[in-house]
Amino acid sequence: MTSPTDLIPRHALIVCGPFAPGLSAAQALAAIARGLRAGGAPEPDSCALPTLGGSAEEVRALLEEVDFDARMRSARAVIVGASRLQERALAGSVTFEIATRARQGGVPAYAVTSENELDAFDARILDLQAILEARTVRALATAGGKLAGLV
Helix, strand or coil: CCCHHHCCCECCEEEECCCCCCCCHHHHHHHHHHHHHHCCCCCCEEEECCCCCCCHHHHHHHHHHCCHHHHHHCECCEEEEEEEECHHHCCCCHHHHHHHHHHHHCCCEEEEEEEECCCHHHHHHHCEEEEEECCCHHHHHHHHHHHHCCC
């Protein structure tokens, strides 16, 4: 496990699970990171997750396994990549846990998703600064470029 003192401060931490059909977490991460760099942001810290769901205990264990809290504290912003954001699936999800930890840690959180089904109230509850929709590699890179100006 990485200690917080071993982490290089980063402009952004991108956390992504399986994305849209035909797009793996690694592909989505790479596209968002490419867009961030093209927009002038430094190299982000990228973290691919095998899933964005599960029980609360599984979610906490998954985030602990990737040393999320230390990585988040060394970043100026967190970007969550999720295939779909919908209110009924938020409770207990990795997206919800990441947004909650970011809010509690004073780190702004952003989301990139292929489908945004959240209303303004749900987005406010999560304290997401912006939600960008993207379904393709090209659109993900464009979203990353837009985020470079926000984070």
